[in-house]
Amino acid sequence: MPPPPGDAAAPALRSGRERLIQTLCFEAGGLLLVAPLYALASGSGAAASFGLVAALSVVVMAWAALFNTVFDLVEWRCCGRVASDRPPRWRLLHAVLHEASAVIVTWPVIVALTDLSWAAALLADIGLTLAYAAWAYVFHQAYDRWRPVAAAPRRTVHP
Helix, strand or coil, X not given: CCCCCCEEECCCCCCHHHHHHHHHHHHHHHHHHHHHHHHHXXXXXXXXXXXXXXXXXXXXXXXXXXXHHHHHHHHHHHHCCCHHHCCHHHHHHHHHHHHHHHHXXXXXXXXXXXXXXXXXXXXXXXXXXXXXXXXXXXXXXXXXXHCCCCCCCEEECCC
């Protein structure tokens, strides 16, 4: 329900602390779920699988910070729009480019940390990306129910 006229709602966003908790829970859960799946699919040992998935997690977190900053700057220069005002088509473009570029960034890491060929590493990377995408969907649905964003108090705007 929209706020009544003359009433402005402050945006309800997660705090920095809450974002940190969310990120740590996501990464820990991803490691606990995806590393065993990778071990099972690849025939690797549990320790090697956990190490690989942990290394990829760190690389992707660093890449995401850089990618998002660059994407936001390009969007600002092209459209004069901030990320929070991004329309659905740009959100889809952002998500697809982020995942595709993350595969490119992590592919050499998989080759370096495993005995996989470049082709096999690419297939493994795509599989890991799909597993994490599925995990992200499930995680964020559950997290939003477990720790919903608190509604911001309404404040009256005086003309």
